[in-house]
Amino acid sequence: MIARIHLRLLAAIPIALAVSALVFFLVEASPGDPSLLLLDPNASPHANDAQRAILGLDRPVAERFGIWMRNTLTLDFGRSFVDQVPVRDKIAAALPSTLLLSSVSLAIAFGLGLAAALASASRPRSALDHVLSAIALVLQSTPIFWLAWMAIAWLAVGWGWFPTGGTVSLTSTLEPGLHLLDRLHHLALPALVLGVAFAGEVSRFARGALVDTLEEDFVRASRARGASRRRALLRHAFPASLHSTISLLGLSIPYLVGGAVLVEEIFDWPGMGRLLVGAMVAKDYPVVAAGVVALATLAVVGNLLADLLAARLDPRVGVP
Amino acid sequence: MILEVRDLRVRLGSTFVLDGVSLSIGAGECVAVVGDSGSGKTTLALACMGLLPRGGRVVEGSIRFDGRELVGAGERELDELRGRSMAMLFQEPAAALDPIQRVGAQVSETLEVHGLARGPESRGRVVEALRDAGVPNAERILGEVPHRLSGGLRQRVALASAIVARPRLLFADEPTTALDPPLRSHVLGLLGRLRRETGLAVVLISHDRDAVARHAQRVVALRRGRAAEAAATP
Amino acid sequence: MKIDARGIVGFSILGAFVAAGALAPWIAPYDPTVPHDRVADALRPPGSPGFLFGTDLYARDLLSRLLHGARISLAVATASVALSATIGVAVGAAAGEAGGALDAVAMRITDVFLSIPRLVLLLAASAFVGRSPAVLVAFLGATGWMGAARLVRSEVRVLREREFVLAARGLGLSRAQVLLRHVLPNALPAAVVSATLGLGGALLSEATLSFLGFGVAEPLASWGAMIADGAKMIGTAWWVATLPAIAIALCVTAANLAGDALREGLPR
Numbered sequence: 001m002i003a004r005i006h007l008r009l010l011a012a013i014p015i016a017l018a019v020s021a022l023v024f025f026l027v028e029a030s031p032g033d034p035s036l037l038l039l040d041p042n043a044s045p046h047a048n049d050a051q052r053a054i055l056g057l058d059r060p061v062a063e064r065f066g067i068w069m070r071n072t073l074t075l076d077f078g079r080s081f082v083d084q085v086p087v088r089d090k091i092a093a094a095l096p097s098t099l100l101l102s103s104v105s106l107a108i109a110f111g112l113g114l115a116a117a118l119a120s121a122s123r124p125r126s127a128l129d130h131v132l133s134a135i136a137l138v139l140q141s142t143p144i145f146w147l148a149w150m151a152i153a154w155l156a157v158g159w160g161w162f163p164t165g166g167t168v169s170l171t172s173t174l175e176p177g178l179h180l181l182d183r184l185h186h187l188a189l190p191a192l193v194l195g196v197a198f199a200g201e202v203s204r205f206a207r208g209a210l211v212d213t214l215e216e217d218f219v220r221a222s223r224a225r226g227a228s229r230r231r232a233l234l235r236h237a238f239p240a241s242l243h244s245t246i247s248l249l250g251l252s253i254p255y256l257v258g259g260a261v262l263v264e265e266i267f268d269w270p271g272m273g274r275l276l277v278g279a280m281v282a283k284d285y286p287v288v289a290a291g292v293v294a295l296a297t298l299a300v301v302g303n304l305l306a307d308l309l310a311a312r313l314d315p316r317v318g319v320p
Numbered sequence: 321m322i323l324e325v326r327d328l329r330v331r332l333g334s335t336f337v338l339d340g341v342s343l344s345i346g347a348g349e350c351v352a353v354v355g356d357s358g359s360g361k362t363t364l365a366l367a368c369m370g371l372l373p374r375g376g377r378v379v380e381g382s383i384r385f386d387g388r389e390l391v392g393a394g395e396r397e398l399d400e401l402r403g404r405s406m407a408m409l410f411q412e413p414a415a416a417l418d419p420i421q422r423v424g425a426q427v428s429e430t431l432e433v434h435g436l437a438r439g440p441e442s443r444g445r446v447v448e449a450l451r452d453a454g455v456p457n458a459e460r461i462l463g464e465v466p467h468r469l470s471g472g473l474r475q476r477v478a479l480a481s482a483i484v485a486r487p488r489l490l491f492a493d494e495p496t497t498a499l500d501p502p503l504r505s506h507v508l509g510l511l512g513r514l515r516r517e518t519g520l521a522v523v524l525i526s527h528d529r530d531a532v533a534r535h536a537q538r539v540v541a542l543r544r545g546r547a548a549e550a551a552a553t554p
Numbered sequence: 555m556k557i558d559a560r561g562i563v564g565f566s567i568l569g570a571f572v573a574a575g576a577l578a579p580w581i582a583p584y585d586p587t588v589p590h591d592r593v594a595d596a597l598r599p600p601g602s603p604g605f606l607f608g609t610d611l612y613a614r615d616l617l618s619r620l621l622h623g624a625r626i627s628l629a630v631a632t633a634s635v636a637l638s639a640t641i642g643v644a645v646g647a648a649a650g651e652a653g654g655a656l657d658a659v660a661m662r663i664t665d666v667f668l669s670i671p672r673l674v675l676l677l678a679a680s681a682f683v684g685r686s687p688a689v690l691v692a693f694l695g696a697t698g699w700m701g702a703a704r705l706v707r708s709e710v711r712v713l714r715e716r717e718f719v720l721a722a723r724g725l726g727l728s729r730a731q732v733l734l735r736h737v738l739p740n741a742l743p744a745a746v747v748s749a750t751l752g753l754g755g756a757l758l759s760e761a762t763l764s765f766l767g768f769g770v771a772e773p774l775a776s777w778g779a780m781i782a783d784g785a786k787m788i789g790t791a792w793w794v795a796t797l798p799a800i801a802i803a804l805c806v807t808a809a810n811l812a813g814d815a816l817r818e819g820l821p822r
């Protein structure tokens with residue numbers, strides 16, 4: 001089983017390579033000299049000549065492309081213009097934070113979204129159903145960044161329940177137990193904002209899947225055995241509809257990753273998003289290029305994992 | 321009379337699937353409902369069980385179970401009756417079993433919901449019902465998931481789940497279509513035995529003329545939602 | 555086709571905003587980029603005399619900025635959606651009609667594009683290629699065609715087998731002619747639905763990019779940039795950030811309602 005999981009995740013590699021190729025062409029499409037983007041403006045001309053040779057910047061496109069792709073495969077993305085740190089290291093440092101934020105947000109979105117969907121499906125076409133659907137619609141239409149700032153203004157600044165950003169308080173001389181709590185405290189608001197924003201999607205998918213499943217014969221058969229509406233919904237329709245919901249969710253993972261980028265920037269959360277945006281502002285192009293590939297890969301892997309989970313839950317494929 | 325249906329009119333969406341159907345059945349009897357597909361046979365059963373699909377509605381008429389009016393009855397009242405007093409065997413056995421839940425849990429659901437038995441007693445009754453329905457290795461399939469079973473086996477599991485609580489009325493919607501001849505006669509034989517031994521009333525919805533002729537005392541023929549009743553030669 | 559209330563509401567709201575944006579230069583009371591008396595008129599709340607929706611930190615009239623913001627945001631979003639629809643129809647029709655290897659490749663490419671976060675790709679485009687509206691439209695368009703492609707592809711596949719198509723082929727029309735004259739016109743409604751539903755996403759993406767500072771450059775102010783301006787003051791001068799947010803939410807909701815209504819009104 002573990003072997004099978006790994007095998008399917010390998011499918012992420014060609015996509016990561018494709019994204020890297022895409023970035024290569026974006027750089028090539030830059031107005032002005034593309035090679036200028038890849039050379040550190042602060043380095044000495046001597047160093048840059050060496051870099052030119054390494055990256056093959058004076059060679060024809062095909063060769064440059066080959067070198068670029070080879071570098072991608074070896075995870076060699078050069079060094080940051082800002083501090084000479086290898087780009088790979090910067091990404092490795094930022095990735096776990098993004099994973100943490102994304103996972104917790106996803107969990108929150110799932111919890112809220114499923115609860116809303118169950119409430120809706122248990123009373124279809126009722127006032128509650130319409131209200132919940134309307135809330136989901138409006139939530140999906142509202143810019144996340146506005147929600148984030150409202151949350152900061154009301155919950156962080158206004159009521160002081162949460163810190164306004166970062167990962168740790170300045171008073172970092174806390175014992176390990178409290179330290180963890182402090183970290184969670186800082187994670188709470190960004191994860192909540194992203195989670196609530198994403199919950200709309202979840203509830204929409206889940207409600208649709210539930211309503212469809214409720215019309216299946218086996219649900220009616222359970223009611224024929226005396227099961228109440230509630231039992232039929234929770235014990236029969238809900239579990240059987242999960243694989244469909246998760247499969248749809250998988251398609252939205254890229255959107256979640258985009259949201260994470262945004263939320264990280266607003267809350268100063270030290271993940272890939274803040275790294276990417278910071279690099280863009282600083283014109284630190286090697287980091288931008290690698291960041292794009294890394295984030296795309298993260299989204300792809302998330303998507304694949306969701307598909308695997310959905311397949312596992314699919315009654316036709318078999319639930320152990 | 322266990323069940324008395326009078327002048328039932330049922331609407332599904334914008335069409336009248338049943339347009340003035342009457343039927344009555346007493347303990348131990350078997351009434352067959354025949355007709356082409358689309359004539360409303362399954363809808364009749366669903367209406368009596370109170371399980372019409374979304375958009376379905378009883379517009380007119382009366383359905384009395386043991387003298388109690390079911391049309392307009394509350395959900396809780398109907399939940400009480402379903403499984404324990406009235407049961408239904410659905411047409412497509414593959415579709416009528418929860419694909420994720422294990423066989424044992426599904427067959428025992430009625431017992432669990434109505435608090436009729438628990439634990440080992442429940443298991444015992446489940447095994448008994450499966451054996452009655454013609455499943456040889458009843459214990460072995462308790463932990464199985466339906467899609468791993470053959471069509472015939474699924475049909476028998478569904479039957480077991482319908483009779484496990486010894487209901488008084490059973491709607492059997494094409495109970496023999498998925499089965500080969502030897503099993504067919506076994507199942508029909510079982511229904512006959514239950515009728516004689518427990519007074520089970522069976523509404524047999526079927527294409528199988530042979531089965532109808534052999535088992536039904538009366539036949540209700542539906543054509544486009546309307547009924548013509550005739551007696552069958554016993 | 556039934557008249558759907560959602561469709562009417564959705565298209566009316568969208569129409570109103572599009573009209574407002576189109577007419578902005580003529581109906582805006584002030585120049586959106588010119589600050590007024592900095593000291594006296596900065597951060598005036600909505601309803602202040604002379605400023606229907608108030609002013610921002612630089613004493614610029616919000617109503618005028620909102621109207622001009624509508625202009626740029628909706629123009630970019632609409633143009634990108636048209637581009638997406640075009641690409642989507644082309645890819646979908648080719649894949650559906652040709653089948654086989656071409657179809658497989660097209661679907662792979664669609665999958666790749668679907669797994670890349672749109673915002674990330676847009677940021678990359680902004681960093682490397684530039685920030686003009688043209689670049690924005692091009693990349694928004696290039697990242698939004700997948701839905702249309704899938705819909706059109708399945709429509710084409712279904713329609714290919716229908717009698718009227720087979721009859722046309724029997725009459726001697728070439729595959730291309732049949733595709734253009736008979737199949738595509740029937741697949742187009744799917745493309746229109748896709749486009750309408752995609753409008754919301756395009757608007758939000760453009761707004762997000764502008765909010766982060768990588769969208770269209772000043773002085774063209776999009777709604778997203780306006781929210782960025784007002785973000786830090788949201789607890790006090792809430793209108794600076796919230797009014798553009800409401801505008802965005804209204805437009806996106808309207809687009810979704812309209813798209814849903816269209817999709818359910820599609821002849822089957």
